[in-house]
Every structure is written in structure tokens, then in C-alpha cells.
Amino acid sequence: MSPSRVRPGHQRGFIIPVGGAEDKTAASRILKRFVSLCGGRHAAICVVPTASALADTGARYERVFHDLGVGRVTVADIATRADAGAERVLAALEGATGIFLTGGSQLRLSTILGGTVAAQAIRRANAAGVHVAGTSAGAGFVSDHMIAFGKEGGSPGHGMVTLAPGLGLTNRIVVDQHFRQRDRLGRLLTAIGYNPFLVGIGLDEDTAAFIGPDDVLEVVGSGAITIVDGGSLEFSSMASAHEGKPVCLTNIVVHVLIDGGSYDPHRRKADPGAAARRRESA
């Protein structure tokens, strides 16, 4: 799915994939930044708990956002494809300044929301300036190409990752979550090996990429973001690789960025950020 068209004179909202297990207390850097972007106590945040099979996920995040001082919190309870066209669900999304996709299974998101009126409403809202955050499974779903599932490990390999179409708020990036915690560099390298036009974004837990309307990504949180850029890849043996056999990839550019760092996918440039530089020169 291509991103919805942004109308002249408008800017799309931020897209904020979060690596999972984010701090949900008053000390939370990620959720507080999200809430602030959305208008603070004037914010209207709609929680979409579709990825989760647990009945109380929506209510849990409702409390979290209330406790962070958000004025209006709604829950779009979408557990089936029929729900995704229901009036009450579209009403919950209507007027939101921020939309939050919870964790769970990203294939629940794509199988339940794919091609529905609710998915279209979220895509159009983002193009009209509404900020969309997603954690864990919700993070994987925001992009056009989504990691559906895969294997653990640091090295790429034929068949290590299965991609599926996601929500498509943005293109070109492919997001992985719980990155360091679940040893997922191999599957992200595999995705980039399949088609090097992709830029891989590996998000550690409690770490978010705040992707602005200019597509520049800023790191917020306690972990790191691993950027895997295939733009200057010289050789990939992925086309002739066999199941379980090692593959060859040359000249992939990797950046590991921490809080305050940023990456510009158009210029393909990483910036460590003022804080990291200060620590270096101290």
C-alpha cells in the first residue's frame, strides 16, 4: 500500500514505531513525547488494540494515556474484519489527534485491518496530520513492507524472514522490534538482501523512531536503533541461496543510533546528535 496522498499545504503527521516494552509511567520519554506532539491535555488519542488477543489491552493503554494527562482517550475495539467497518469504530477514530497501535501480532493487524475502511481512515488521518504511533507489532505494521515472522540470529539467510504488506503509512523502510533483545539482525539483513531499496530500522525495546513529515527519523528512548541501509549494496547472493545455507551481502551500511541521534533516508546520512557528541568530547 502506498502512503495516502498529502494535500497541498498540508503535512502528514509523525509516524512513530516503538520497539516494544516501552516505559508506561510518568517518566516515559516516548509516550510523553507522543502525547506532547498530539496536543498534551488537548490531545485526543485513539487506541487500536487489534494486534493483541487480550481483552484488556485497550483499557490498559486508556489508563496509561489518562495518567499522562491526555484530555480525551477512545478505544477503537477492532477484533474482526466486520468491526473494522463499524460505525462505533469510525467514531472512535474521528477527531483523534493521535492514534496508538498496541503490540501483539502484526499478522493480526494485517489480516484484520488490511483493505478495510478503518485502515483507510488511519491512512487518511496520517496524511492529514494525525500522528500515528505503534509499539512492537504495531511498529512493524506502519510500513508498506512488514516483517510478518522470521527466525532469530545475527546472520542473514534464505527464508529467514517472511514479509507481508503492512498499513503503508510510509514506504521504503522495514521495521523490526525487540531488536537486540531477540537477536534479529539476521532477519533484517535478509529483508534488505531481497531488495536493497529497503532501509531496515531495528528498534530495541523502550526505543522509538519519531519519523517527521520530512521522513527524517529521530531516536527517543533508552536503547538503540540499528539502521541497515542497502543503498550502496554491491552484491547479494540471495537470488541463488538455498534454505539454511549462508548468503553473501557486500557493502551494507549500518548505523547504531541512540537517544537524540537522527537519520535522513533521502540523504542517507546519520547524525549521532548533540548529546552523543557532547559525551564524546567530555
Place this chain on the structure above:
Amino acid sequence: MSPSRVRPGHQRGFIIPVGGAEDKTAASRILKRFVSLCGGRHAAICVVPTASALADTGARYERVFHDLGVGRVTVADIATRADAGAERVLAALEGATGIFLTGGSQLRLSTILGGTVAAQAIRRANAAGVHVAGTSAGAGFVSDHMIAFGKEGGSPGHGMVTLAPGLGLTNRIVVDQHFRQRDRLGRLLTAIGYNPFLVGIGLDEDTAAFIGPDDVLEVVGSGAITIVDGGSLEFSSMASAHEGKPVCLTNIVVHVLIDGGSYDPHRRKADPGAAARRRESA
């Protein structure tokens, strides 16, 4: 990859995925129609043999198009990522009224062309009105979501198909080739099961989908095209399925169309075409 932007007042060229093993003689309905679209003897066709590991594939199609009366045929010999930025390759693409991607391996296309200047040139050419055809692997590559590889069989299943980003001339469709000959309904259903926003296009051999600037697809050739439309899918168990186990998908709409039939993805309507209707009423 999203399709390149079509400038106001312009129309994108046709996108023509072919199911492989197309007739290459003077009797060929598919290649003759492609040549005619591209300007007949005034056509300038550029052959891109990247999918093939055989050295003579480009020369072979060069002869085929010469024999069909094409005025100018060039070959963009791209066997490595370095080739994909070479001056001689961009010169071969320059001025083409039609571009033809040969068969072979679609992962060779995505790993060698993905994110390169040559890929960008083809995408921009199509947006500016140049017709792009691809057979077999070349057919799979034209879309944003490409079937990289998968298993044979009629039933869908977890892990039956691996998707990768393709060239992205068009979005929303996913193309499979040698469809009836290699028993591929299962893997196409699996792809649609992952995200029902996709429309699956299963192309038999010697059968092509001529996709016009309005996205309407017309069938040309001796076999059939199987359209798998997930738009009204009610339930998919793909999110909870396990490797090798059966999955549940309800309310998928399937059309099997033959020469002269058409499908409009915006209205989600199939039309058997005048010839099929005439045969019925005879």
C-alpha cells in the same frame, strides 16, 4: 516502492505481466499487441535480461522483436548492481517506447536492480507513458509486493509464500506466473491471507494482463488469469496458523478470465468480455 508520480496531463504506460512461455512467433498475440502499443515499426524496445542467468537471453529477445518488425531494439545488459548505474545501460533505456523484462529469477531482478538508477529510470519511464512488459520472473517483479518464492499446491498455508519488495510500477496487486502449470493457487491465497488489501493475479503460461493507465486489466493469450480478490474477506486465521497446518479464509472472491475478459480493481468487477459472452449465447 510506490509507483512514480504521473505528472498532470500525462498517463502512465501500460504494465503487462505475462505468465511465461509466451508464443514468440509471428502468430504471438501477446508480443504483437505489446509491439503495436509501443508503436509497431516505429517502436523502440529495450530488453532487460537481468532475471536470466543465461548469456544469450537478451540477444534471443532482440531477434524476436526484430522479427516482429520493431524498428529499434536495444538490450540493457545488467548482470550486476554496478551495471545498473552504467552509462551504456541508461543509454539503452533512453528513448525506449517499451521495456521488456525477461524471465529467470525474480530475486535476481530485486537483488540486482533494487534501489538502483536503472530501476528508477524504468519507474519514471513508465510514469511518463512508456509501456513495461515482463514475462515469468519479469511479471512478478512489476508490482510493489512480489512473490519471491513459495511452495506448490492448491491450499493456503502459513509460510507457503515469501514476499519481497518488487519494482513497484503498481501497488495492491501481487502477480504469480506459470499459474495452472505449477499449481500455485495456494501460495497466491496465502499472500492474500496475509493482507487482504492485495488483489492476486495468477497468470497461466502464454497469457498476459494488459493493465491500462486506469488500472483496468485485460486478458490476452491462450490461457486464463485467476483473480483472487480479498476485498470482502471476512476471516483469516493466518495470524494464528502454524507451519504446515491448514488455515481458514472465508469469503474470498475468485474470477477466472480468458482472452478478452477484463477486471477493474477499483470497482472490483470482472467482465467476461464479448467473445466469452458470444460463445455462451451461440
